[in-house]
Amino acid sequence: MKGRLFYKILATYLILVILVIAVMEFFLTPRVRDTITRGVMDRMTGHARIMALMSMDELLAKVGELAAGAGARITLINPAGKVLADSSEHDQKMDNHLNRSEVQEARIKGLGTAIRYSRTLQQNMFYVAVAVREKDRLQGYVRLARSLAEVSLSIEYLYRAIYLTLFIIAIPSLLLAFVFSRNIVSPIRRLTELTQRIRAGETPPPMLADSDDEIGRLIQDVNFLLEQQQEKIRYATAEKSKLEAAFDGMVEGVLTLDGDNRIDQFNRGLRKMIGKKRAEILGKTPLEVFRSADLQAALIRFRETGETIQQEITLGADRPLILNANISAIKGYPGNEGKIMMVFHDVTRLKQLERMRMDFIANVTHEIRTPLTAIIGYIETLQQGTVHDREQTDRFLRTAYDNARRLNRLVDDLLTLSNIETGEAKMQFREVNMAEVIGEVGKTMASQAAARQIALEEDIPTPLPPFYADRDRVFQILLNILDNAIKFTPPGGTVRINATGDDGGFLVVRISDTGIGIPKQDLPRLGERFYRVEKNRSRESGGTGLGLSIVKHLMAAHGGRLEIASTPGEGTTVSLYFPAAGPPGANTRP
Amino acid sequence: METRRHTSKQYETDLQEVKENLLYLSALTQKAIEDSIQALLDRDSDLARKVIASDALIDKLDDEVEEKCIRLLALRQPAARDLRFITTAIKINGHLERIGDMAVKICEKVVLLNEEPQLKPYIDLPRMAEIARSMIRASLDALVNEDVELANRVRREDETVDSLNEQIFRELLTFMMEDPRTIHRALLIMQISKTVERISDHAKGIADMVVFMITGENVRHQWPHDEEAAPGQKET
Numbered sequence: 001m002k003g004r005l006f007y008k009i010l011a012t013y014l015i016l017v018i019l020v021i022a023v024m025e026f027f028l029t030p031r032v033r034d035t036i037t038r039g040v041m042d043r044m045t046g047h048a049r050i051m052a053l054m055s056m057d058e059l060l061a062k063v064g065e066l067a068a069g070a071g072a073r074i075t076l077i078n079p080a081g082k083v084l085a086d087s088s089e090h091d092q093k094m095d096n097h098l099n100r101s102e103v104q105e106a107r108i109k110g111l112g113t114a115i116r117y118s119r120t121l122q123q124n125m126f127y128v129a130v131a132v133r134e135k136d137r138l139q140g141y142v143r144l145a146r147s148l149a150e151v152s153l154s155i156e157y158l159y160r161a162i163y164l165t166l167f168i169i170a171i172p173s174l175l176l177a178f179v180f181s182r183n184i185v186s187p188i189r190r191l192t193e194l195t196q197r198i199r200a201g202e203t204p205p206p207m208l209a210d211s212d213d214e215i216g217r218l219i220q221d222v223n224f225l226l227e228q229q230q231e232k233i234r235y236a237t238a239e240k241s242k243l244e245a246a247f248d249g250m251v252e253g254v255l256t257l258d259g260d261n262r263i264d265q266f267n268r269g270l271r272k273m274i275g276k277k278r279a280e281i282l283g284k285t286p287l288e289v290f291r292s293a294d295l296q297a298a299l300i301r302f303r304e305t306g307e308t309i310q311q312e313i314t315l316g317a318d319r320p321l322i323l324n325a326n327i328s329a330i331k332g333y334p335g336n337e338g339k340i341m342m343v344f345h346d347v348t349r350l351k352q353l354e355r356m357r358m359d360f361i362a363n364v365t366h367e368i369r370t371p372l373t374a375i376i377g378y379i380e381t382l383q384q385g386t387v388h389d390r391e392q393t394d395r396f397l398r399t400a401y402d403n404a405r406r407l408n409r410l411v412d413d414l415l416t417l418s419n420i421e422t423g424e425a426k427m428q429f430r431e432v433n434m435a436e437v438i439g440e441v442g443k444t445m446a447s448q449a450a451a452r453q454i455a456l457e458e459d460i461p462t463p464l465p466p467f468y469a470d471r472d473r474v475f476q477i478l479l480n481i482l483d484n485a486i487k488f489t490p491p492g493g494t495v496r497i498n499a500t501g502d503d504g505g506f507l508v509v510r511i512s513d514t515g516i517g518i519p520k521q522d523l524p525r526l527g528e529r530f531y532r533v534e535k536n537r538s539r540e541s542g543g544t545g546l547g548l549s550i551v552k553h554l555m556a557a558h559g560g561r562l563e564i565a566s567t568p569g570e571g572t573t574v575s576l577y578f579p580a581a582g583p584p585g586a587n588t589r590p
Numbered sequence: 591m592e593t594r595r596h597t598s599k600q601y602e603t604d605l606q607e608v609k610e611n612l613l614y615l616s617a618l619t620q621k622a623i624e625d626s627i628q629a630l631l632d633r634d635s636d637l638a639r640k641v642i643a644s645d646a647l648i649d650k651l652d653d654e655v656e657e658k659c660i661r662l663l664a665l666r667q668p669a670a671r672d673l674r675f676i677t678t679a680i681k682i683n684g685h686l687e688r689i690g691d692m693a694v695k696i697c698e699k700v701v702l703l704n705e706e707p708q709l710k711p712y713i714d715l716p717r718m719a720e721i722a723r724s725m726i727r728a729s730l731d732a733l734v735n736e737d738v739e740l741a742n743r744v745r746r747e748d749e750t751v752d753s754l755n756e757q758i759f760r761e762l763l764t765f766m767m768e769d770p771r772t773i774h775r776a777l778l779i780m781q782i783s784k785t786v787e788r789i790s791d792h793a794k795g796i797a798d799m800v801v802f803m804i805t806g807e808n809v810r811h812q813w814p815h816d817e818e819a820a821p822g823q824k825e826t
Contacts, residue, residue: 261610287610288734291727293617 005188009181010174017170024162033155040151041113041126044072044144048130049111056084056132056139063087070144073121077103077129077141084140094120097143102129106141115148124148187215191222203230253323253344256330259337261285273323273346274315286342290315295325302327302340312347322348356528363530367410367545371403406544413546417529420553427470427557434507434578435460437471438497441478445486453491459498467507467580473554474578480547481511481574488572489515506560506577517568526564527552604662605672608679609734611655615686616730618648620723622693623789627719629697630782631712635704638697648690655683678803682733685792685799689726692785692792699778699785709765709775718754719786721747725793732800741804744797751790758783 047070051059059066059076067074067087076084081098097103105112106129118125129143190207197204206223209216247254253270255263262283271281274289281289287296290313298311308328315321324345330336378400387393442458449456485495493514500508518526522533530545548562555562559579566572622641629638659680662668668676703709725744732741762776762783798810 285610285613287613287617291613291617291620291730293614293621296614296617 006181006185009184010177013174013177017166017173021163021166029155029159032158033151036155036158037126037151040146041128044070044126044128044146045111045113045130047072048128048142048144051142051144052130052132054132055134059132059142060085072144072146075143075145077143079138079140088121097141100127100129100143102127102143103141105129106131106143107138118145121145121147126151184215187211187219191219194222194226198226198229251346253346255281255286255342255344257286257340257342259339263289270344273344274321298325298327299340320348321346322351359531360529363545364414367530368407371407371410374403375400375407410544410546413544413550417546417550417553420550420557427473429468429470431466432469432471432474433466434464434474434499434509435462437474437478438499438509441475441482442497444479445482448483449486449495452486452489454486454489455494456486457494457496459496461499461501463501464499465501465507465580467578469558469578473558477551477554477576478509478511480551481576484547485511485513485515485572485574489513493571501580505580507580509576509578510573511576512571512573514571517570517572518564518566519568520566523564523566527562598666601662601666604658604666605675608655608658608662608676611651611658612679612682612686613730613734615648615651615655615683615690616726618644618651619686619689619693620726622648622690623696623719623723623726623786626693626696626700627716630700630703631716633704633708635701638700638704641697642694645690645694648687652683652687652690656680659683674803674806678733678799681799682730682796685795686726689789689792692789695785696782699782703775703778706775709772709779714754714758714761715779715783715786718751718758718783718790721751721754722786722790722793725751725790726796729793729796729800732797733803736804738801738804741797741800745794745801745809748790748794751787755783755787 063074063085074087077097078084081096083094102112102114110131112129114127126146129141132139207219209219248268250269253273255266255270258264292313294313298309302309311325313323324347326343328341330339330341378396495513498510518533525531526548529549552562560577563575625641659676725747729744762780765772766776801809
């Protein structure tokens with residue numbers, strides 16, 4: 001099926017041809033008819049005038065020849081109106097012609113014309129009558145008559161020729177129109193198909209421009225636009241993916257709110273931060289996602305003031321997540337009216353460190369102040385000189401001394417810890433026989449265990465693989481752990497030391513007790529300095545609160561690690577993982 | 591609630607607003623509970639006083655939600671689900687407001703307790719408060735997600751809190767028997783414990799309403815553990 005344009009062009013041609021014919025019919029035909037009629041009349045008049053120069057007798061004699069020569073019927077009428085002769089009729093049959101209008105006109109003016117119906121011939125006729133005079137005396141009238149049909153016929157001939165010509169012209173011109181419109185339409189149609197495919201989202205190959213005319217240029221332009229559009233899409237896609245990568249790659253969580261307070265965009269950082277699925281975030285309100293009263297209050301405040309707001313929010317109860325939320329308006333881009341952007345920084349670790357530091361300072365001051373208060377108190381009492389009892393004085397002095405030593409131990413421990421942490425402590429890596437060290441530690445602690453009626457059991461398979469470590473430090477580690485185990489095991493309990501060689505590349509020493517155990521929530525914080533499960537229990541038993549912290553750091557310095565498992569009321573197992581491999585290079589730093 | 595569409599955009603917005611306000615209210619009450627227990631643990635009277643002051647916002651929001659719900663009932667004449675949602679919202683709103691008041695009550699006791707030395711380390715009380723708090727959150731989650739299973743879980747959780755309360759009661763009793771000087775403090779702690787227990791009752795009340803809203807079944811006077819038992823039988 002051809003397009004509508006094709007029919008439009010064809011119809012235009014058709015209408016043009018019909019219009020030409022109609023114009024001819026309405027304007028030309030009357031004129032042509034007029035001209036031809038006048039021409040016939042003029043000729044007849046001329047003939048009649050010439051004939052009138054002849055005498056009546058001559059005319060009468062040659063009426064037949066004259067009629068043939070003029071191509072008309074000739075009637076000779078005498079002045080009284082009687083028909084003397086007629087080239088086509090018998091004169092006797094004809095009635096008086098004096099009352100005929102052309103004859104009457106000729107009688108007066110010498111020449112008369114008329115177009116009327118001839119009763120004789122029963123058709124429309126032209127009549128021309130001329131008076132024949134001889135020396136100013138009227139001899140009669142010569143009248144020429146010619147059928148109007150004759151004229152019409154010649155007009156018809158003429159028209160037939162014209163129509164034929166028009167027809168001959170019309171066919172090739174329509175043919176031409178057909179070809180021409182098809183030539184115009186077909187590239188336009190191809191262009192339309194191309195643009196339709198572009199609209200449908202395809203990327204069609206460019207079209208071939210096969211001419212230099214307007215259409216050809218149009219095709220070239222469309223091709224250019226197509227190419228440019230694809231280039232722009234490529235550019236935009238590349239930019240978008242770059243932005244998205246940056247957006248998603250951010251550690252910070254970012255989300256935007258639409259005008260209805262719903263989350264319409266967010267990045268992977270946010271999803272990871274709050275640990276929710278995409279569907280649990282997209283299209284929800286911040287309250288639905290975060291359930292944070294603080295965040296909601298900040299959002300309400302932001303909507304009231306329009307000023308950028310910073311708010312710290314805490315999410316999650318079992319695993320606290322502290323976020324620093326920054327709420328601001330998205331400005332300067334069209335289509336972003338009423339949109340809000342929230343950026344979240346995870347400050348959990350920071351806050352933890354801050355708390356640890358604050359705890360540490362509070363703890364150190366507390367730890368130092370307690371023995372100092374005791375020392376000052378006892379010395380003050382002695383200074384006042386009110387105590388004279390030798391025994392009491394001794395007891396006071398001993399308490400002051402004990403506290404001073406405790407202070408000293410605390411400072412020593414702090415120094416040790418600081419040295420390990422900064423790498424100042426020199427580690428002497430040598431081959432160490434673990435069984436030997438355990439034996440020594442056991443011997444050292446034997447009396448203490450016995451005093452608390454605690455059975456000390458050793459289960460050391462021989463031979464244990466040798467490993468490289470700083471022997472004194474390993475001793476210190478084991479002593480610390482064993483000391484704790486004995487301290488927190490009620491009398492009658494058991495402390496067991498067990499060693500395993502080569503457990504996945506580690507030499508493992510396990511020290512288990514049947515003590516009071518450690519609540520689960522305290523386990524992760526055990527290595528922190530001064531962290532105590534119960535604020536008072538280890539201080540009462542004489543610890544500085546730094547033992548496990550030192551062990552943890554020493555283990556790290558050996559490239560090993562510390563694991564503590566515990567059930568409250570049943571006991572605790574401390575596992576020490578020493579790397580069984582050779583010396584960890586010259587690496588003495590943790 | 592998620593995908594329901596109403597012919598009136600305004601109606602939709604109003605319902606959503608009620609839901610948002612309930613969530614905000616629940617977040618505020620949860621924070622109030624957390625803070626009141628934190629004030630107890632840290633012996634922080636300033637924090638306790640802050641919680642008491644912040645109850646004004648909870649009360650204001652409570653009024654707003656109630657007014658909004660009543661206006662919706664009057665103007666829109668909701669039917670079926672919407673009607674159940676709005677009546678449920680009114681009930682939940684009341685529960686949340688009461689919970690806010692209870693956090694205030696706890697804080698008042700905390701201020702009094704802080705005037706005396708600490709009686710004992712708190713172990714069960716924070717656990718209990720955390721369960722009660724998570725019950726509020728879960729019941730609102732059940733409301734938002736129309737999760738009957740979750741609502742029923744919340745209803746069962748109430749018993750854990752009850753038994754913890756009894757445990758604390760027994761423990762404090764021994765303190766009081768040993769040393770009469772501890773009676774004042776022990777009674778205060780007991781009142782706190784009882785208040786937390788009542789908070790969990792309110793959370794269960796919210797969960798009951800959520801079950802009603804979703805299923806249309808009134809479970810308020812049934813107890814989750816004897817649902818198989820004879821009807822009408824109540825916990826003693």
